Amino acid sequence: MTSDFGLTTDYTADCLILSTAGYINSDGGDQILAKIQEALSRDVNRVVLNLLDSKVINSIGISFLIEAIELLMNAGGKMVFANLDPAVEKALQIMGLFHFAGRAPSVTDAQKELN
Amino acid sequence: MSHFSKIDELFVHRRALQAGFDNLIHARTLPDLAERFASLLRWHLRLLCVDIWFKAADDLPWVALSLESEPCYDEENPFRDCALASSVDLQAPCRELSFTVAVEETTCFGIAARRDSDDTPLDQSDILSLHLFLQTLSNAYQVFVTRQQEREATFSLNTHRLQINSLVDAGVELFAARDDKTLLILALQQAAALTSASFGRLTVSREGEVIATYHFPENAVAPAHPAISSRLESEFEFLGKTYAFLLMNKESRNGTVSFDETDRVLLTGQTRQVKVTMENRYLYRQSLEQERFKQELAVAAAIQRALMPTTFPRISGFEIDGFSWPCEEVGGDFFHCIPMEDGRLALVVGDVSGKGIPAALLVSTLHASLHAYLDGQLSLTEIGRKLNSFICESSTANKFITCFIGILTTATGELEVLNAGHESPFLRRKDGTIAEIRSSGLPLGVFQDNPTLQAERLRLSDGETLLVFTDGLSDALSETGEAYGVIRIREKLRQAEMPAGELIRSIREDVHRFAGTVPLADDLTLLAVSCTRPCPATAGDYYSI
Numbered sequence: 001m002t003s004d005f006g007l008t009t010d011y012t013a014d015c016l017i018l019s020t021a022g023y024i025n026s027d028g029g030d031q032i033l034a035k036i037q038e039a040l041s042r043d044v045n046r047v048v049l050n051l052l053d054s055k056v057i058n059s060i061g062i063s064f065l066i067e068a069i070e071l072l073m074n075a076g077g078k079m080v081f082a083n084l085d086p087a088v089e090k091a092l093q094i095m096g097l098f099h100f101a102g103r104a105p106s107v108t109d110a111q112k113e114l115n
Numbered sequence: 116m117s118h119f120s121k122i123d124e125l126f127v128h129r130r131a132l133q134a135g136f137d138n139l140i141h142a143r144t145l146p147d148l149a150e151r152f153a154s155l156l157r158w159h160l161r162l163l164c165v166d167i168w169f170k171a172a173d174d175l176p177w178v179a180l181s182l183e184s185e186p187c188y189d190e191e192n193p194f195r196d197c198a199l200a201s202s203v204d205l206q207a208p209c210r211e212l213s214f215t216v217a218v219e220e221t222t223c224f225g226i227a228a229r230r231d232s233d234d235t236p237l238d239q240s241d242i243l244s245l246h247l248f249l250q251t252l253s254n255a256y257q258v259f260v261t262r263q264q265e266r267e268a269t270f271s272l273n274t275h276r277l278q279i280n281s282l283v284d285a286g287v288e289l290f291a292a293r294d295d296k297t298l299l300i301l302a303l304q305q306a307a308a309l310t311s312a313s314f315g316r317l318t319v320s321r322e323g324e325v326i327a328t329y330h331f332p333e334n335a336v337a338p339a340h341p342a343i344s345s346r347l348e349s350e351f352e353f354l355g356k357t358y359a360f361l362l363m364n365k366e367s368r369n370g371t372v373s374f375d376e377t378d379r380v381l382l383t384g385q386t387r388q389v390k391v392t393m394e395n396r397y398l399y400r401q402s403l404e405q406e407r408f409k410q411e412l413a414v415a416a417a418i419q420r421a422l423m424p425t426t427f428p429r430i431s432g433f434e435i436d437g438f439s440w441p442c443e444e445v446g447g448d449f450f451h452c453i454p455m456e457d458g459r460l461a462l463v464v465g466d467v468s469g470k471g472i473p474a475a476l477l478v479s480t481l482h483a484s485l486h487a488y489l490d491g492q493l494s495l496t497e498i499g500r501k502l503n504s505f506i507c508e509s510s511t512a513n514k515f516i517t518c519f520i521g522i523l524t525t526a527t528g529e530l531e532v533l534n535a536g537h538e539s540p541f542l543r544r545k546d547g548t549i550a551e552i553r554s555s556g557l558p559l560g561v562f563q564d565n566p567t568l569q570a571e572r573l574r575l576s577d578g579e580t581l582l583v584f585t586d587g588l589s590d591a592l593s594e595t596g597e598a599y600g601v602i603r604i605r606e607k608l609r610q611a612e613m614p615a616g617e618l619i620r621s622i623r624e625d626v627h628r629f630a631g632t633v634p635l636a637d638d639l640t641l642l643a644v645s646c647t648r649p650c651p652a653t654a655g656d657y658y659s660i
Contacts, residue, residue, distance in 0.1 A: 004332035023304075023332045025313060026366040056304050056331075058311040059274045060366040066270070074143055087284065094277045096269070 006053075007031050011039075015046040015114050017107060021053035028054075029064025036068045036079075045077025048110040052083035062095050069101050078102065082110040128244060131159055132251050139255030145169060148259055149180030149224075152252050156226075159248065160241055161234055162212075163187075168225035177225060188213055188227035205245065208236035216249050218256045278377070281309055282384055289392040296327075298396075299358070302389045304331045306360055309385060310347065310378040313364035313371075320357045347374040349386040353393055360386055412472070416444045419475055422482050427452050428460065430525045433575075435462070436616040437642035438623065440587070446638035447474025448585050449481060453489055455522070461489050462521040464642050466537065466585040468514055468558075474638075480509050481516055481559075495522055495570035499533045499556070503568060506560035515560035519552075519583050521644075523575065528646055530581070533570040535559050538586050538601075543608050545578030552581075580618060580645040582608055587639030588622070594631045603629075615643035 005028040006021035016039045018032060036047055049065075051057075069079050080102035081092065092098060104110035135155045142148035153165040164183040170176070188211065205212060212228040230237060237245075285305040292298035299317055307315040314335055319327040350359040360382060365374045419441075427435040439448050447467035454460055465481055467474040484505045488498045499520065506516055517537040523530050534540070536558030539551040556567035575581060584604065591599040607625060611618050619641050626639070 004334045023307070025311070026368075027313075056308050058308045058366065059270075059277060060311050060368065063270065063368060070143055074147065087281075087288070090280065090284070091277055094280055095273045 005031065007035065009035055011042075011044065012111070015048055015111060016044050017048045017050060017111075019050040019052065024051070024054050024057040024061035024065075026058075026060045026064070028057075029061035033064045033068045033071075036071060040071060040075050040077075045072055045075040046114045047072060047077070047079045048082055048107055048114065049079055050082045050107050050110075051085065051088055055085045055088065057088050057091055059095075062091065062097070065092075065097060066095070069097065073100060078114060080104055080110040080113050082107045128247065132247055135159070135248060136251050136255055139251065140258045142255070142259060145259070146180045148255065152248075152255075153181045155248060155251075156228060156245075160228075160237065160245060161230060162228045163231040163234075165226065165228040168227075170223045170225065172221045186227070187211075187229045205237075205242050207239045207242045210234075210236050212237070212245075216253065218253045219260075224252065224256075275377075278309055278381060281305065282381060282388075285309070285385060286388045286392070289388060290395070292392075295393065295396070298389070298392060299327075300329050300331070302385065303329055303360065306382055306385045307331050307362060309381045310362055310374060311366045312347070312362035312374075313366055314362070316361045316363075318359045318361075320359070321355055326356070345371055345373065347378055347382055349379075349382045351386050351390045353390055354397070358386070358389070412444045415472065415475060416441075419445050419478065422479065423450060424452055428454055430460065432528075432646060432648035433523070433525060434615040434645045434647060435460075435643070436619045437464075437640070438619060439638065439640040440623075440635065441638045442587070442635035443471050445472055445475035446470060447478060448587065448638035448640040449478045450583075450640050450642045451482070451485070452642070453486065455489055458525070460523045460525060461485075462523060462581075462583070462642060462644060463518070464537065464540075464583040464585065464640055465516050465518040466587075466638070466640070467516050470638065473511075473514070477506070477510050477514055477516065481506065481518070485520075495520060495531050495533050496568060499535060499559075499568040499570065500565060503535070503559045503561075503565045504563060507563045510560050515558040517554075517558045517585075521581070521583075523644065528575045529572060530575050531570050531572050533568060535565075535568055536561075538584060538589065540581060540583040541605060541608050542573070542575075543580040543582070543611075545576070547609050547612070549605050549609055575644065575646045577646055577649040580608070580615060580643060582618065583642045585638060585640040587635060587637035588626065588641065590637055591626050591630050591635060591639065592633050593629050594633055599626060599629055614647065615645040618643050618645070 004022040005024070007028070008019045010017040010019070016035070018035055020028065020032070022028065032049070039045070039047060072079050078101065082104050083106060084092070084103060089103065102110070102113050104113050138155065139148060139151050142151050149167040149169070153167055156162050156165050164185065164187040165181070166179070166183055166187045167181040168177045169180050170178070205214060210230045210232065212226065214226055216224045216226065218224060285302070288305070289298055289302060292301055299319070303315045303317045306312070315331040317329045318325050345364050347362040348360065350357055362374070362382065364371045365378065423439055424437070427437070435452055437450050437452070439446070439450055441448065447470055449463070449465040449467070451463045452460060453463065463485060465478070467477045467481070481502070484502055488501055493501065502518070516535070518535045519537040519540055520533045521530050532552055533556070534552060534554040535556045536554050539553050542550045542552060544550065552573070555569050555571060557565050589599055589601045589604060607622060608618070611621055613621065622641060
């Protein structure tokens with residue numbers, strides 16, 4: 001089954017910016033985790049996850065995000081969420097992600113928080 | 116070695132074990148645990164390389180957790196054929212180690228390690244230390260598993276909290292949707308997220324024919340034949356349409372799983388929310404439309420009231436009064452007292468078939484056309500026939516108007532009358548006798564050509580009163596179901612030696628008393644004209660009644 005999830009990657013001088021589009025489900029979460037593992041292999045442990053174009057996320061997608069955050073923390077890094085839809089933000093809040101990851105209203109603000 | 120040396124050595128070991136345990140329990144993943152343990156062994160036992168493998172259950176293969184760049188053992192996987200039971204059977208001295216350690220009933224670590232050939236072989240003390248470190252590994256693994264289970268339990272609990280919150284929030288979001296299509300698309304994506312479905316479809320059908328289909332994700336291709344366990348359905352009906360939700364492929368970290376009872380409850384709850392929201396939106400739109408209709412009706416009623424007189428011309432020798440009581444906000448009755456250019460007075464009472472707005476619209480048509488024809492130089496017969504043609508053209512097939520038109524020459528008391536199918540007006544003579552002015556023609560609007568419409572002439576003399584009324588008066592019902600009736604009207608008129616104004620008031624009060632709490636079934640209109648002075652006779656034909 002094909003999905004409509006999209007993911008773009010942008011390595012800056014100091015972090016990785018991942019921008020998603022579409023439903024963050026198992027497939028989407030797996031892609032995000034894979035990109036973060038790739039970043040860690042390149043010694044990049046600071047990640048901005050831009051969810052501007054993702055309005056829906058399920059618990060399996062969230063479980064992949066949790067795993068990604070743990071990987072970054074193990075490597076001494078951090079993840080900051082940007083452009084969160086209110087419903088998605090509430091879901092991440094309830095699942096406890098903001099105990100271990102940051103959130104910011106924009107990608108620029110997220111980059112500042114990482115620094 | 117002396118006692119004190121032994122004690123010191125054990126003390127060092129204890130601190131090393133404690134430090135090792137504290138290090139191991141901070142592992143976040145199994146490979147991390149293995150890597151930490153490998154480092155521990157390398158440091159404390161001077162092992163050149165340490166490879167660690169893991170077997171979670173009998174039917175699962177060995178998984179490499181921590182491997183050196185070059186294998187520490189001859190074979191690629193030294194534990195392929197090993198049993199799961201703990202087999203730490205090490206004999207000192209040795210330089211190579213290969214053994215398995217059971218940490219749970221069916222769970223096992225496999226460790227292969229080697230000391231440098233330039234170094235001394237592992238002695239008994241090293242083997243003893245190794246046993247202690249393995250025990251530390253086992254304990255740390257238990258902590259790791261317990262934490263893992265706690266995290267999974269917390270994740271599961273949070274997931275349930277998320278589902279409940281999401282279901283509640285879904286209802287609020289649905290109500291805020293700007294239209295039904297947005298609402299349905301939102302409901303579908305909420306349902307998919309709630310149940311961790313990969314795909315969702317919502318079809319709207321009427322009498323078995325699909326009229327709309329929505330997918331989530333919008334551009335995703337659904338599986339052609341999903342297994343039954345990977346389907347979850349729920350539907351409801353509203354205003355003749357069926358809304359069917361279908362979710363497919365519930366996700367988990369281990370692939371597609373079956374939808375469970377919780378998912379069924381969530382989807383049912385969601386579809387109920389959608390139905391309730393659609394019902395509320397529909398009722399809200401209905402109430403807005405009703406409110407708008409009421410306001411328009413109030414305006415229409417005000418316009419209609421303005422068409423009918425509240426005051427009447429003061430004419431020497433005559434008293435005129437009347438009133439109209441619609442049974443709904445707007446009615447089909449009409450009356451008027453219209454001064455004509457030549458000084459005569461037109462008295463009109465009309466009753467449109469039916470009630471409410473359709474009847475009221477025809478009343479305004481009658482009002483407008485009447486004014487136009489009365490201003491011309493037409494005879495009353497001609498006016499009647501022209502009104503008839505106009506009403507035929509203006510109204511629908513089932514609409515007609517009964518109408519009484521009287522044109523009073525106030526100087527002489529001459530009254531020219533035309534009764535188009537209307538309830539017969541009564542004329543009270545001075546001696547109390549009652550005469551009926553019977554209808555001479557069909558109501559207006561029945562046939563295009565109506566030759567039955569023919570005006571007649573009579574005279575209103577001193578002490579005489581003309582009472583024109585609609586059938587709403589004779590049809591008014593009491594609380595016992597009795598009709599007011601024409602006989603009662605005649606009797607009332609016969610007994611009432613009073614001018615027009617008093618007569619109208621008296622009849623109104625009597626009807627009000629008679630009906631009690633029973634509402635009017637039809638519009639009720641009265642018009643009375645009484646003559647209070649002698650009028651000179653004129654030549655001509657008079658209708659004698």
